[in-house]
Amino acid sequence: MTEKARIIKGVGGLYAAEIMGCGKACGEIINCRAKGSFRRDGIKPLPGDIIEFERQKDGTGFITSICERKNSLIRPASANIDLILFVVAAARPDPDLFLIDKMLAVASHNGIDVLMIVNKTDVDPQRARELCELYSLSGYDTVQFSAEFADDYAEKTQYIRDAVRGKVCFFAGASGVGKSSTINAVFPEFKLSLETGDLSEKIQRGKHTTRKTELFKLCEDSYIADTPGFSMLEIAQYNMIPKDCLTGAFPDLEKHSFSCRYTDCTHVCEDGCGVISAIEDGVVARSRHDSYKLLFEELKNKNEWD
Ligand SMILES: Nc1nc2c(ncn2[C@@H]2O[C@H](COP(=O)(O)OP(=O)(O)O)[C@@H](O)[C@H]2O)c(=O)[nH]1
Ligand SMILES: [Mg+2]
Ligand SMILES: [Zn+2]
Known part of the structure; x- marks a missing residue:
């Protein structure tokens, strides 16, 4: 008998997947391996994938098939993304419009909705307003935010929380714009306590940054992933x-x-x-x-x- 699950993380050929459906195992995490023929056929299960698996005697799962993907990205390796929460900073670092437009084009080409979060409104309120105007005019959903002063942005916090409901979401954006700070501020109850810091600290720590994508479950059918270690250029370049x-x-x-x-x-x-x-x-x-x-x-x- 096969069961369905969603892959939340993959490391070295081992996949952690969350069991779906209405059985009593629903929500349980199972470690799975993929069928040998996948590798031969060049198929690689990705975080976000919905899989069918058979339960083995040792309690692990054996992936027998991958359900058809709605979309997929090469970097960060991921599938079935519903929404990209695209964080840009009003300043520090200054927004690079070309890079922003390139990312938006990648999302659009892959059929992924975008919510643009213009963060660090406290640093340069006018630039934040201008960015919001520019991208609203261009047809994108935008919200002004300040992760540092999230208490003053209760309405915006709620807006972002509502936007992710029932979706598989990725945070993307240049290093230092405030992706991890935003996740920590908007979803404090998950105590993900993602590491935040300025650029110089990060470059020093760079060696240890994980490049693996992991989906965190917020509630039924809602997942978010930070994208540590992926530069915007890389995302755009690999998904040309x-x-x-x-x-x-x-x-x-x-x-x-x-x-x-x-x-x-x-x-x-x-x-x-x-x-x-x-x-x-x-x-x-x-x-x-x-x-x-x-x-x-x-x-x-x-x-x-x-
Ligand atoms: N002034 C201000 N600083 C912020 C804000 N959001 C994040 N920061 C700071 O910007 C730096 C980078 O934030 P981080 O969340 O690590 O960025 P990430 O690389 O996109 O994950 C940290 O020092 C944060 O404290 C904000 O809204 N206002
Ligand atoms: Mg971060
Ligand atoms: Zn023309």
């Missing part, structure tokens, strides 16, 4: 978007591409481009188009070399 899909990864630009004069318009500099005229009309943010153009160049060169 094919050139032909780039416009689709910028929904705010794509909306205006249907009125382009040429069907093969690349929206970089063509005459009669609907995207460019939308920027001139102020309905699409110029910085989003700048990122699009940079990414377009990057992908063009990449494909030429491949």
Whole structure:
């Protein structure tokens, strides 16, 4: 008889999985190994995967199949992500709009919703407001926050808690923006006590940072994962978007591409481009188009070399 479980962590070919369903074992953690043929076929179970397993006499599980994935990322290796909680800082470190747009494009291309948390509002309130305006205009769900002064942001805390309910969520964002601080502040009852600190301390500790992804269960069907040890660049680089899909990864630009004069318009500099005229009309943010153009160049060169 097979049972279903969700993988929450994988280390060296051993997977910790939480049993699903309505049986009495539901919620129990079982250690599983994968079928040998998985490796031969190049299939690797990932955190977030829903698996079928057979219980062995020694109490461990034997993974017999992996249920179809809704999506998956290479780095951090993960599957079936419903929401990326994308933390950016108003300052310290200063936001890098290109990197932010690249991450948003990766999420969009993989069909993953994003909640952008603009953290460190206390450090630069005006920049925080501007960032929120820019990304709300671009169609993203945004919330201003300060992990350091979370008590003053009770409503925002509740908003983030509500947003993760019933979902598998990942925290992502550049190092030092406050991912771990936000998790500690928003979900204090789990006492995850994730390590936080400034960049210089982290570089010194860098060697010991874990690169494994682990899902923490918040409540029924709700999980969150911090992404320690993954740089934003790495996430973007390993989950690169094919050139032909780039416009689709910028929904705010794509909306205006249907009125382009040429069907093969690349929206970089063509005459009669609907995207460019939308920027001139102020309905699409110029910085989003700048990122699009940079990414377009990057992908063009990449494909030429491949
Ligand atoms: N002023 C201020 N500092 C913050 C805030 N959130 C985090 N920090 C500080 O920023 C540093 C990096 O935070 P951390 O959570 O480790 O960032 P992570 O690398 O994204 O996990 C730490 O020194 C935190 O105390 C905030 O809202 N305001
Ligand atoms: Mg952290
Ligand atoms: Zn165009």
